Amino acid sequence: MLNVHDINVFYDEFQALESVTVKIEKGQTVIVVGPNGAGKSTLLRTIAGLQKPRRGSIEFEGHRIDRMEAHQIVEGGISLVPEGGRVFPHLTVMDNLKVGSYNKGARPIAKQRLPQIFQLFPVLADRRNQRAGSLSGGERQMLAIARSLMAQPRLIMLDEPSLGLAPLVVNMVFEFIKSMKQEGYTVLLVEQNANKALKVADYAYLIESGKMVFEGKSEDFDKNPYIKTAYLGL
Ligand SMILES: Nc1ncnc2c1ncn2[C@@H]1O[C@H](COP(=O)(O)OP(=O)(O)OP(=O)(O)O)[C@@H](O)[C@H]1O
Ligand SMILES: [Mg+2]
Structure with missing residues (x-):
């Protein structure tokens, strides 16, 4: 479904990604x-069209997207929930979700979408008339995820959704990620919380200083002595 092939990404002279390749099959986490x-964030931002690779290519469902504008990529079915989520604090939960559906494809079906979203995130249904700014950190993160699901993405990218959340809320976020998979979503997740993320993943990559240094299934990560000490605290 997604094929990031051998990309180099720079911020001016600084090389942030070097020869990075990532593949995702439909329905995978x-x-x-x-x-x-x-x-990690640079990789997601590049897929979302917010950075342009200087070398390599990115294909989504068989089409090159690495020269497309960010809004075209969203309309093409990829959405990014950035670090810390992003909601409109002065709007209600409901209005935040409606704003999420403002793209050509999603608008007509937004009404049908809401009940599905509320089923996946019951806490948001209870809070629908509350201002987003008054939600807890975890609730706000869920709203950010829910908002991007309103746009009907076929690939959803989450940048450290558990960052800064209490352990119990972190568990909730990972439960949601699992339920998204059951609903058939394809998810690309960036996480520092490697232990928990590996448990929900079909496939994983380790990136260090802009280079992919290891990839495999979660069992492969568990077996690697370097990764065990450096990332899994085992
Ligand atoms: N706009 C920018 N201009 C210059 N350098 C940047 C810019 N954004 C990121 N970088 C640099 O690129 C490198 C990769 O940053 P990136 O945000 O992708 O890392 P990350 O893996 O997401 O880190 P974290 O876990 O802290 O979020 C870092 O060295 C960072 O300082
Ligand atoms: Mg980051």
């Missing part, structure tokens, strides 16, 4: 783990 500054 794929994770990218790695330390601060490794290039």
Whole structure:
């Protein structure tokens, strides 16, 4: 479904990604783990069209997207929930969700979509008339995810959805990621919380200093002695 092939990404002279390749099949949950500054967010931002690769290609459902504008990529079915989520604090939960459906494809079916979203996120149904700014951190993260699902993405990318959340809420977020998979969503997840992320992943990549240094199934990660000490605290 997604084929990131051998990309280089720079911020001016600084090379943030070097020869990075990532593949995702439809319906998979794929994770990218790695330390601060490794290039995880840069990878997601590049797929979303917010950065342009200087080399390599990105294909989504068989079409090149690496020269497309960010809004075209969203309309093409990929959505990004950035670090820390992003909601409109002065709008209600309901209005935030409606704003999420403002793209050509999603608008007509937004009404049918809401009940499905509320089923996946019951807490948002209870809070539908509350201002987003008054939600807890975890609820806000869920709203950010729910909002991007309103746009009917076929691939959803989540940038560290568990960051800054209490352990119980982190567990809830990972439960949602699991239920999204059961609903058939394809998910690309970036996480520092490698232990938990590996449990929900079909396939995983480790990125360090802009380069992919390891990839495999979660069992392969568990077996690797370097990864065990450096990332899994085992
Ligand atoms: N706009 C920018 N201009 C210059 N350098 C940047 C910019 N954005 C990111 N970088 C640099 O690129 C590298 C990769 O950053 P990136 O945000 O992709 O890392 P990350 O893996 O997401 O880290 P974290 O886990 O802390 O979120 C870092 O060294 C960062 O300082
Ligand atoms: Mg990041």
